[in-house]
Amino acid sequence: MNGVYPPATVFPAEPVLAERYGASRSLVNRAMQVLAAEGMIRPRQGRGTMVTYIPPMLHSPARYSREAREGGQARGAFDAEVRAAGLEPQHEITTERAVPPDDVADALGLARGEENALVRRRRLLASGIPVRLNASWFPLSIAEGTVLEEEGPVIHGGVKSALAELGYTQTEATERIIVRPPTDAEADALEISPERTVLDIFHVGRTEGGQAVEVTTTVTPAHYLVIENTFPLS
Structure with a gap:
């Protein structure tokens, strides 16, 4: 929402996020599921996870x-x-x-x-x-x-x-x-x-x-x- 990851760009992979925030892979995976459920990100086959948050x-x-x-x-x-x-x-x-x-x-x-x-x-x-x-x-x-x-x-x-x-x-x-x-x-x-x-x-x-x-x-x-x-x- 702050624009760190702009719309339509590739979101960092789970291992990268786990290392960056010192979190477990399972916690990062759960966070990704929450973001996807809220419409913030969306997995795309062969393209990684895309940022789909657009300011209203x-x-x-x-x-x-x-x-x-x-x-x-x-x-x-x-x-x-x-x-x-x-x-x-x-x-x-x-x-x-x-x-x-x-x-x-x-x-x-x-x-x-x-x-x-x-x-x-x-x-x-x-x-x-x-x-x-x-x-x-x-x-x-x-x-x-x-x-x-x-x-x-x-x-x-x-x-x-x-x-x-x-x-x-x-x-x-x-x-x-x-x-x-x-x-x-x-x-x-x-x-x-x-x-x-x-x-x-x-x-x-x-x-x-x-x-x-x-x-x-x-x-x-x-x-x-x-x-x-x-x-x-x-």
Whole structure:
């Protein structure tokens, strides 16, 4: 946490730590297990033990501003946040036309049970450390045949800037955030212990006329985010 062992670097081997601290190998091994359970380190086959601690990123409405998501030619808010932490953002992206889950269909005003949406699924990494699982859903009537359907990151600014270029500038968003255990598939994709907790964020973006044009779901280990909101009081 003090930066002695930076994120994405190789953590010292157990014999080295045992000698450095005058401790037994069994004690060092137990300490390594605790660090791994807390998400601080992660063994990698053939690569040693990697430091996976990343200082928590601030999650606030300000991250969605055009300035925040496009600054320095970033491809969205995540890119800008990871680069600010001194790490390299990486994207693993697939796109497909699909039947949206009922809650997504309802939020977008689409009929349930029909293939009427485009989804961009993304595993987002910071210098090789998996930190987010995102799925962005759009009405097919808006996204079909556009840059949103292409594999790989979209233009700088991410999907919100892409939608704005298509004439669907978002002026309002709603987020629902819950804390829960990860599914087995999520734990594998995020390379975390199933005992860890994740934040499940359901984000709906709307245009000035109130039309919902984007639903993005985000699953991330809870220790990677700090949630902060400012709101008026009467």
